[in-house]
Structure formats: structure tokens, C-alpha cells
Amino acid sequence: MYPFSIRINPEWTIDTQEGKTLSLSMLLGLLAEIDVSGNIVAASETCGHSYRHAWGVLRQFEEVFGVPLLITKRRKGTELSEFARRLVWANRRIQARLSPTLESLASESQEELEKLIPEHTPNVRLHASHGFAVEGLTQRMNSPQPLLELRYRTAIEALAALEQNECELAGFQVPIGKFEKPILDRYSPWLNSDTHLLIHLAVRNTGLFVKPGNPKQIQSVRDLARDDVRFVNRQPGSSTRFLIGLMLQEENIQTSAVSGFEDSEFTHMAIAAHIASGMADVGIGVQTAAHRFGLDFIPLVRERYFFALHRNNLQQINVEKFIHFMRSQDYQQFLGQLVGYDATEAGKIQTLDEAFND
The missing domain is CATH 1.10.10.10 (Winged helix-like DNA-binding domain superfamily/Winged helix DNA-binding domain)
Known part of the structure; x- marks a missing residue:
């Protein structure tokens, strides 16, 4: 190691x-x-x-x-002073934007160097969209010695990488309720009930972030089309961006009617920092990020987060270690501290039919 x-x-x-x-x-x-x-x-x-x-x-x-x-x-x-305050907020936005990317690059570099070490045992390769449960899992599994190679990707990119055997685990989220089917349809080219299994990570709250006290009285997705409201979105290709598009479509609102719809950030924390620093009025993300920046949160949907893997990789020793760690008391306690997360079934293994056809 x-x-x-x-x-x-x-x-x-x-x-x-x-x-x-x-x-x-x-x-x-x-x-x-x-x-x-x-x-x-x-x-x-x-x-x-x-x-x-x-x-x-x-x-x-x-x-x-x-x-x-x-x-x-x-x-x-x-x-x-106002200058110092802006400096601090700019640093927080940069940290929120870059930290996941740099963490991913560090993990990639670590893996490349480890290949040059005699008797190297390959780490588990995880491709997943950024989230607090994923971030905490990686940090804890890789301390004091790395066991997990992480690449932050969109859910589609992660599932495509799994299909190409570029990773052992691919993370993706699915909303509970009426938006489940269109999201699953989007993932369907890369998920196969005969060849894949799912590991349940957590259920999390996703919704709108607004400034403390909600000064513009934003209540729902319909308010995103107001002339006095500026929105900040997740990056193109992300599942959260696709989800907000479905919600707007349900309300018969064109994305062109939403000021700031094309403005994007790559993480939930960057969305929160964007709003907290006064650069936008509202954004979308998981509740944990809103809580950490002292923002108000308007719930929209609950999402289940899974890791997909090939059935024949379930018995790999490092995959077994990964699942064991997910079920550990240390990780369960960490998840229990994340605002807006429910990790009751963390580490549960399911087929696609069991997860989505009950």
C-alpha cells in the first residue's frame, strides 16, 4: 500500500x-x-x-x-470590511467549486503512482456525482491509506464508465415519486437487470436554496420564472439539472423564461456559496449544503442514491471491503450527522427490480 x-x-x-x-x-x-x-x-x-x-x-x-x-x-x-467580506466569500466559492475536482485529480494521480509500487493491489474505482455521503465515504475509506480511487462524474458519465469497465462502482440518484420513471429512462441504456446490482447509499432531500428569511418569498419552481428572481443551475449533463428541467416542464415553463438557467455550478456547495454571496436568489441542491451556508431550504423531492456494479464484481475482495465499510458504525454515524440524509439502508444490496418495481 x-x-x-x-x-x-x-x-x-x-x-x-x-x-x-x-x-x-x-x-x-x-x-x-x-x-x-x-x-x-x-x-x-x-x-x-x-x-x-x-x-x-x-x-x-x-x-x-x-x-x-x-x-x-x-x-x-x-x-x-466589505472588501474583506467579498474576499472571504470569493474564497468559499472557489473552495466549493474546485475541491471536488482537485480531490478527484489527487485520487487519479495517487492511483497512477501506486501502479509503480511492487505488489500493488488495485484500489476500488468509484465514479460518482459529487455528494456529501460520497465525499465522506471516500475521505474515511482513504484514511490513513487509500483504498478507493474516486472520479467525480455526472451520473450518465459514471454509468457509461461502468459499462466500459473503467470503474467497479458507479453512483447515481433517482427521485422518489413521479419523476422516477423519466430519470430511470435516462439511465436505462447503461443499466441492465441481468448484469447489474445496486448498493443503496442513502435517501437525501433535494430542493431550492434561498437567502435566510427568504426575502423574495420563493415558494416553488413556479417562482423561478419571476422577473425579479435569478436562478443558478447545476452543470449541463447533471441529473439535478435534468430534474429541474422536468419540474419546469410540468409547470409549462420554458427554461428560457428562467433568468440564470444557463448559469451553472458543479457542486451543491458551490450553488450554496453562489447564493450566500448574493450572486443569485435561488438554486437547487441537497439540504446539507443549504444548512452549511445558513440558507433556507424549500424541499422539492427525496432522492435515493445508489452505486451500480457488475454482479461478477460483488465477490472482489476490495468491493467486499467497500460494502463492509459502508455498513460500519463509523460511517453510519457520519451519515447520521448529515442534515437531510437518511442512511437507514446504507449498504443494502438489491437488484434493479427490487429497487424500482416494488
């Missing part, structure tokens, strides 16, 4: 007029903590810096940017 795990993280740098390149990592960490605590001393301690050093960093970048980063109010602590 490879002796360490690869991680790839985004980093902000700026070039000054004096020709210096400065990293913003420390500054962004301090500003984020000050935003939470309203206290420079507490933020310094949380980030592992001395108070004096933290002040030095803040003053240095105030000179570089030419604007104040903090506003101190008598008896009310310290607040971020």
Missing part, C-alpha cells in the same frame, strides 16, 4: 507592484475566523498564530490592497 496520500489544494497568490508574489492563505484563514468570532485574539489562536503576527499579516495586506480589512466597533468587537 502506498505510504502516503496525495492532496491538492487551491491557493491564492497576488503579485505586487514591487514584483513580489504573496500567498493569501494565512490572510484568508484569519479573515474567515474573524468573521465567525468577531475577535482577532480568538481568530489568531484558532489559526495557530500569535496576536502580534496576525496583526502584522492584516496590516501588510491592508497596505497591499489599499483598503481597510477590519472595522472595529466600540463594545461590538471586530467586523470584516
